[in-house]
Amino acid sequence: MNYYSLNKQAPNSSFKDAVVKGIAPDKGLYFPEQITPLPKAFFDNIDHLTHTEIAFEAIKQFVSPEIPDAVLKTIVEETLSFEFPVVNLNENISTLELFHGPTMAFKDVGARFMARCLGYFNKNNNREVTVLVATSGDTGGAVANGFLGVKGVNVVILYPSGKVSDIQEMQLTTLGQNIKALEVNGTFDDCQDMVKTAFLDEELTSQMQLTSANSINVARWLPQLFYFMFAYKQLHKKHKNIVFSVPSGNFGNICAGMMAQKLGLPINHFVASNNANNVVTRYLISQLYEPKPSIQTISNAMDVGAPSNFIRIQEIYKNNFESLKENLTSYSYSDEETKAAMLEMYTNYNYVADPHGAVGYLGCKDYLKNNPSAHCVFLETAHPTKFLDVVEDVIKEKQPLPEQIQAVMGKDKVSVVISTYNELKSFLLK
Numbered sequence: 001m002n003y004y005s006l007n008k009q010a011p012n013s014s015f016k017d018a019v020v021k022g023i024a025p026d027k028g029l030y031f032p033e034q035i036t037p038l039p040k041a042f043f044d045n046i047d048h049l050t051h052t053e054i055a056f057e058a059i060k061q062f063v064s065p066e067i068p069d070a071v072l073k074t075i076v077e078e079t080l081s082f083e084f085p086v087v088n089l090n091e092n093i094s095t096l097e098l099f100h101g102p103t104m105a106f107k108d109v110g111a112r113f114m115a116r117c118l119g120y121f122n123k124n125n126n127r128e129v130t131v132l133v134a135t136s137g138d139t140g141g142a143v144a145n146g147f148l149g150v151k152g153v154n155v156v157i158l159y160p161s162g163k164v165s166d167i168q169e170m171q172l173t174t175l176g177q178n179i180k181a182l183e184v185n186g187t188f189d190d191c192q193d194m195v196k197t198a199f200l201d202e203e204l205t206s207q208m209q210l211t212s213a214n215s216i217n218v219a220r221w222l223p224q225l226f227y228f229m230f231a232y233k234q235l236h237k238k239h240k241n242i243v244f245s246v247p248s249g250n251f252g253n254i255c256a257g258m259m260a261q262k263l264g265l266p267i268n269h270f271v272a273s274n275n276a277n278n279v280v281t282r283y284l285i286s287q288l289y290e291p292k293p294s295i296q297t298i299s300n301a302m303d304v305g306a307p308s309n310f311i312r313i314q315e316i317y318k319n320n321f322e323s324l325k326e327n328l329t330s331y332s333y334s335d336e337e338t339k340a341a342m343l344e345m346y347t348n349y350n351y352v353a354d355p356h357g358a359v360g361y362l363g364c365k366d367y368l369k370n371n372p373s374a375h376c377v378f379l380e381t382a383h384p385t386k387f388l389d390v391v392e393d394v395i396k397e398k399q400p401l402p403e404q405i406q407a408v409m410g411k412d413k414v415s416v417v418i419s420t421y422n423e424l425k426s427f428l429l430k
């Protein structure tokens with residue numbers, strides 16, 4: 001599959017080049033040249049397929065022929081070595097739990113898939129690759145875990161100082177080896193801007209091979225479309241009108257869901273559920289896209305003021321506002337509303353949700369008010385113990401720590417504090 005730059009000022013790239021470069025030379029995000037829907041029979045028979053079979057069929061067209069089928073099967077199988085259960089809360093609301101991987105957030109799938117693709121492309125290459133990643137909390141940990149010890153790959157993670165949870169910080173600062181953490185005096189958007197600037201800096205790119213492991217990178221972004229298919233497999237016999245509420249920040253996950261829909265998955269509607277960082281909620285009301293500096297919230301991984309993937313969403317809908325509005329609703333919630341939703345789920349359904357999932361739950365509830373026949377699935381994007389202080393404070397109950405979390409507790413944090421792009425550049429050139 002070839003990919004074009006959404007800035008339309010760069011030559012098209014193969015899958016391999018798009019993965020290795022991360023972002024196009026004109027700073028545009030890559031987008032596949034074609035999206036060919038899967039046959040209807042695939043969806044009719046989906047309950048007879050394993051997760052690996054579903055994922056292989058769904059992703060094949062985007063990576064062929066550069067990754068041969070046999071290699072792709074292994075990559076997909078290794079990537080998906082954990083569960084993706086749907087938990088039913090009531091007649092109209094379910095949640096798809098995406099936190100059963102090694103770092104307990106939905107980023108594990110994309111990070112593991114991309115690490116394996118890069119490993120395959122790099123196996124006969126002696127040039128080292130530096131993976132730059134900006135994180136508001138979860139991407140950093142998932143990428144650190146996914147790339148730990150991968151030969152020829154150095155990972156540099158930028159995170160906003162004081163704006164990630166304690167456990168998220170431990171996950172991205174304690175692994176050592178080929179993983180380095182930079183603590184940035186600023187917001188997630190500042191981190192993301194520094195990463196994008198580095199890709200355009202010829203002095204840097206002439207000396208080192210840089211790539212991105214944010215959802216900018218197609219190998220990190222596209223595998224997220226699997227989730228929507230896994231939920232459909234578990235729900236489609238019982239529910240015909242399935243809607244997804246996606247807690248959104250950089251909008252990669254919901255945009256991957258829209259790609260699943262383009263492949264033919266019968267999804268009726270999407271709800272983009274936001275915290276106070278509500279640039280897309282406002283856009284759907286005013287038709288004005290006005291990125292703003294991000295605001296700190298308890299659902300910190302969604303504290304994004306300028307979502308990278310909005311441009312891909314525009315592309316999927318051919319920049320047609322009306323057709324986007326037909327398929328997408330968006331709501332925004334305060335921290336107080338989020339906490340109340342966490343308590344409500346615990347009290348009514350004995351379900352402990354994290355703050356991001358709680359924002360998704362609120363999106364379902366609001367959508368169902370006008371669409372009572374729908375079945376709304378909110379994505380539970382991280383395990384509640386990643387946000388231990390908030391969760392225990394809201395539900396007034398101690399939470400047992402899963403072994404993935406225990407594994408990083410008590411380890412020494414190693415990070416370098418930076419404030420400017422020049423400090424990043426000096427660090428990379430050292």
Ligand SMILES: Cc1ncc(COP(=O)(O)O)c(C=O)c1O
Pocket residue numbers: 105106137138139215247248249250251252253254301302356381382
């Ligand atoms: C727990 C959690 N929920 C939701 C999001 C938002 O996802 P996206 O950036 O794909 O919109 C993130 C970060 O990406 C996250 O870590």
Ligand SMILES: N[C@@H](CCOP(=O)(O)O)C(=O)O
Pocket residue numbers: 134135136137138139140213214215216249250252253301302308
């Ligand atoms: N919420 C993310 C922010 C980056 O999103 P990405 O999908 O573009 O990597 C995080 O947790 O770091």
